[in-house]
Amino acid sequence: MITLALSNIYRLLIIFTLVNLLRKIAQLLLYIIVWGKRSDVDFIKQSIGIFFRKKKYKSGWDTHLKNSSDFVYNNLIGASRKYDAITILGSGRLYDFPTGLECKNFICVDRDPLSIFSYPNKKTKNSSLILYDVSSLLDIWIVSLVQTNHSSIDDFLIHLKNIQIEHKLLSKNFCFKSKLTVSLNLISQIPVYWQDQVFRIIEGKFGTTHSQVNDQTESIILSLYPSCQYLIENHLKLLLNKNSNLKGIKIVIGDLSYIEGKNLNISTSDKNIFDDSSISINAKSKNEKVFLQDALFGVDIKKLLQTLNQKPRDTKQWIWKISNSNENKTSSYHRVIALACSEKAV
Numbered sequence: 292m293i294t295l296a297l298s299n300i301y302r303l304l305i306i307f308t309l310v311n312l313l314r315k316i317a318q319l320l321l322y323i324i325v326w327g328k329r330s331d332v333d334f335i336k337q338s339i340g341i342f343f344r345k346k347k348y349k350s351g352w353d354t355h356l357k358n359s360s361d362f363v364y365n366n367l368i369g370a371s372r373k374y375d376a377i378t379i380l381g382s383g384r385l386y387d388f389p390t391g392l393e394c395k396n397f398i399c400v401d402r403d404p405l406s407i408f409s410y411p412n413k414k415t416k417n418s419s420l421i422l423y424d425v426s427s428l429l430d431i432w433i434v435s436l437v438q439t440n441h442s443s444i445d446d447f448l449i450h451l452k453n454i455q456i457e458h459k460l461l462s463k464n465f466c467f468k469s470k471l472t473v474s475l476n477l478i479s480q481i482p483v484y485w486q487d488q489v490f491r492i493i494e495g496k497f498g499t500t501h502s503q504v505n506d507q508t509e510s511i512i513l514s515l516y517p518s519c520q521y522l523i524e525n526h527l528k529l530l531l532n533k534n535s536n537l538k539g540i541k542i543v544i545g546d547l548s549y550i551e552g553k554n555l556n557i558s559t560s561d562k563n564i565f566d567d568s569s570i571s572i573n574a575k576s577k578n579e580k581v582f583l584q585d586a587l588f589g590v591d592i593k594k595l596l597q598t599l600n601q602k603p604r605d606t607k608q609w610i611w612k613i614s615n616s617n618e619n620k621t622s623s624y625h626r627v628i629a630l631a632c633s634e635k636a637v
């Protein structure tokens with residue numbers, strides 16, 4: 292009798308899971324058919340990449356995800372019950388978001404259509420997912436580049452260099468209103484998807500082979516600087532500007548720089564996190580080279596915060612060991628910063 296009841300429960304559970312899965316697949320197909328854009332492919336590819344890297348380099352990733360989750364938890368635990376909603380920009384799979392925050396509603400925003408499969412989630416029970424590009428510019432810029440005819444790559448790069456000026460006013464389209472907002476590892480990521488598209492468009496337009504594109508890589512990156520800077524600054528302004536729709540507590544977590552080297556010993560301090568003195572990088576052997584790259588295309592966050600009259604009430608930084616290559620033991624790290632800014636919630 293008990294065995295029969297249990298097997299019926301299992302059967303029901305399997306049917307329920309299958310129906311749920313089919314519903315999500317239908318939702319995904321409908322989204323792709325109605326709204327699908329060429330940039331979807333990049334978001335899908337990146338999220339699959341994140342899934343596998345997270346598994347492969349577990350210990351480095353776990354530390355980062357815990358640091359990020361703890362920072363959000365500590366800064367929102369008091370306020371989350373008080374306000375109606377937390378908006379999470381770049382929510383993805385919520386790997387870097389804490390369990391245990393209670394709030395009436397979680398508004399999760401991500402451009403990756405595969406996010407559909409991650410909601411509802413035990414971290415955000417009452418959640419709605421909005422598939423939306425938080426810059427609201429990527430697809431417009433892509434169309435702008437694809438539609439224009441340039442006889443030479445140099446002309447194309449001039450167009451690319453000036454592209455942000457054409458669409459400056461669109462930033463006003465940012466439609467979310469919230470009193471608690473988290474930007475989850477987005478600031479350095481938004482330009483990554485843009486860069487990938489630009490390289491693909493260039494290859495498509497000029498039929499260049501990889502080696503020819505490689506010859507031009509430096510000038511392409513230089514031409515990308517203004518638009519990438521604009522994407523980062525615009526995101527921070529949308530969040531932190533006093534006139535922003537977003538009030539209350541705003542949390543920004545993101546990469547400041549990328550570091551590469553063999554057997555590195557990196558330590559950080561949480562005091563004056565923007566100063567170079569708050570991080571020390573030592574290679575075991577003096578002859579080893581350390582590669583450092585700005586993740587933010589020259590955007591100076593410290594200066595930007597001053598311009599926006601924002602003094603974070605909490606800051607933290609840590610090192611995220613992204614990967615290590617087995618052959619030559621070169622490892623990649625991200626220097627991550629976390630800021631919590633607040634103004635009186637209205």
Ligand SMILES: C[S@@+](CC[C@H](N)C(=O)[O-])C[C@H]1O[C@@H](n2cnc3c(N)ncnc32)[C@H](O)[C@@H]1O
Pocket residue numbers: 334338341380381382383384385386387388400401402403423424425426429475476477480481484
């Ligand atoms: C580095 S991941 C952060 C991890 C993510 N919170 C998770 O747990 O999967 C950045 C996330 O931001 C999303 N993203 C990047 N650019 C975006 C954009 N312009 N608009 C909306 N989401 C974006 C990506 O799809 C990805 O899910």
